[in-house]
Amino acid sequence: xxxxxxxxxxxxxxxxxxERAPRLGLLRPTSTGFRVTVRLHDGQTPDDYERVLxxxxxxxxxxxxxxxxxxxxxxTLAATMVDPLETVAGGQSLADGLLRVRVGRLDSGxxxxxxxxxxxxxxxxxxxxxxxxxxxxxxxxxxxxxPVALVGFDLKGGVEFTPYQRRLSALATERGECARLLADLVxxxxxxxxxxxxxxxxxxxxxxxxxxxxxxPIVVLVDExxxxxxxxxxxxxxxxxAAVATRLLRIAQLGRAFGIYLVVCGQRVGSDLGPGVTxxxxxxxxxxxxxxxxxxxxxxxxxxxxxxxVVAARQISPDRPGTAxxxxxxxxxxxERSVHVTEEEAEAAAxxxxxxAPSWALLTxxxxxxxxxxxxxxQAVEEFTEPDFEDLPV
Numbered sequence: 049x050x051x052x053x054x055x056x057x058x059x060x061x062x063x064x065x066x067e068r069a070p071r072l073g074l075l076r077p078t079s080t081g082f083r084v085t086v087r088l089h090d091g092q093t094p095d096d097y098e099r100v101l102x103x104x105x106x107x108x109x110x111x112x113x114x115x116x117x118x119x120x121x122x123x124t125l126a127a128t129m130v131d132p133l134e135t136v137a138g139g140q141s142l143a144d145g146l147l148r149v150r151v152g153r154l155d156s157g158x159x160x161x162x163x164x165x166x167x168x169x170x171x172x173x174x175x176x177x178x179x180x181x182x183x184x185x186x187x188x189x190x191x192x193x194x195p196v197a198l199v200g201f202d203l204k205g206g207v208e209f210t211p212y213q214r215r216l217s218a219l220a221t222e223r224g225e226c227a228r229l230l231a232d233l234v235x236x237x238x239x240x241x242x243x244x245x246x247x248x249x250x251x252x253x254x255x256x257x258x259x260x261x262x263x264x265p266i267v268v269l270v271d272e273x274x275x276x277x278x279x280x281x282x283x284x285x286x287x288x289x290a291a292v293a294t295r296l297l298r299i300a301q302l303g304r305a306f307g308i309y310l311v312v313c314g315q316r317v318g319s320d321l322g323p324g325v326t327x328x329x330x331x332x333x334x335x336x337x338x339x340x341x342x343x344x345x346x347x348x349x350x351x352x353x354x355x356x357x358v359v360a361a362r363q364i365s366p367d368r369p370g371t372a373x374x375x376x377x378x379x380x381x382x383x384e385r386s387v388h389v390t391e392e393e394a395e396a397a398a399x400x401x402x403x404x405a406p407s408w409a410l411l412t413x414x415x416x417x418x419x420x421x422x423x424x425x426x427q428a429v430e431e432f433t434e435p436d437f438e439d440l441p442v
Contacts, residue, residue: 070097080157081110081129085122094118097125098356112155114382132157133371133385142190147265147309149190151183152370152386160374160384162187164267165253167334167376168304172313173349174338179370180313181208183336183386184269185394187311188212192397197266197406199233201226203275211391215398217266218408223276227288230295232412233268233308237299240306251305264406265307268299273314273328277321293324300331318344335375336384339364350375357381 073085086097097104097115104113110127117124132153142150147164154160162170174180191198197217200209206221213219220226240252240263247257252265270276276292279285300310312332319326329348337349340361350357353375360381361373370386 078126078157080132081127083116083124083126085124088121088123094123097123101125114156116156126156128155128157131155133368133383143194144190146194147191147196147267149187150387151186151190152384154374155383160376160382160386162334162376164265164309169300169310169332170312170334170336171317171329171332171349172311172336172338173315173317173340173345174336174372175315175341177366177369178338178340178364179372179386180315180338182370182389183338183372184208184271184311184313185389185391186386187267187269188215189389189394189397191267192394192401193404195264195404197264197411199229199266199268201229201268201270201276203272208271209269211395212398214402215405217405217411223288223292226276227292227295230292230299232408233266233299233303234295236263236266236412237302237306237308244306252307263307264411265309266411267309267311268303270296270310270312271314273312273325274316274321277325289322289324293322293328297324297328297331300328314345316340316342316345317348318342319348320344336372337361337374338370338372339366350381353379354381 071087071089073087075082075084088094094115101113101115104125105111105127108127110129111131112128114126114128115123116126133155144150144159144161145163149162150159151162152160172180172183188198192212192215198212198215200212200216200219202209202219202221203223203226204221206219209216209219218229218232220229243261243263244250244252244254244257247254247261249256252263276296277289279289299308303309310332312328317325317329325348329352335349335353337346337357338361340346340349343358343362346358346361350361350373357373357375360383364371364373368385370388372384372386373381374384375381
């Protein structure tokens, strides 16, 4: 009996052939193409199909093929018949729930949604005219009508975020101002820690925290992050840069549980800016890489997550502004194209909802929401999806 089992096992081993045509299941139509489940042959893994997706796209005469799921012995492939990113430019940026904004389309045809409750911190890089600033406009237009505080760090002398200043609770335009503003944000985290300890909860979204005590979420937008770390005179500026780096890193590490979320933007972000940048990058789970001028920035943004995403980012054409490679909640990379939101549209949204911007003094020293503002903010919250108060880890 034992000899018979060994003979069967040897025959099974001989049958293992990785390079064999797939066994296709039923085709299920989608809005942009079709999905199909493929049975793996003995010896095959999902990685074998990841490597030949371009070949499958040409063989099936479709625009692209993506691997969208797998389970033991099977993989699911999604084929897109036409490029869903061609018609994105005329879309709209829409608020899609509290701390959620639809900012573009994915190559799968689905909306690209930045959800700060799922992915709290984002790194957004791109060269001039790549669409990086347009994405910031889309975020501001989508967040402006929501009951959240917006804080800007604009190291271009304020030219990027000044048009939206009416909706911002604070705006820093020089590194010294940034250092002081970051210190205030660390102080806000400390006070919210005390609040959470008082109610014995791990984060501000816990249901045991009363609604009247729940602090307002804060979204921090940082433009040209490299300017925070560059030093013309190392002797004179080293201490200030170290303070900025330490405070920004602490906010990235602790901010999620206490309702502070980061969007860090830059034209060039590389390890040569110092260890502070690399440590900060490790805390920014969401990654958006537009067309960049150098490999180092693409590697800094995407290289620690997926090397294939780096290759895709370097192939983005300059005649497709707004196109980027994104890594978000599902840990898979996708091509994305942002909706076109002009500076005038974002400025109009900021002006229209300027009354929702809490004062910086209120955020740093007063209660979470003043009594006079509570009814107005409660009405604004009702327009959006209520948070799902899950017990998020710190």
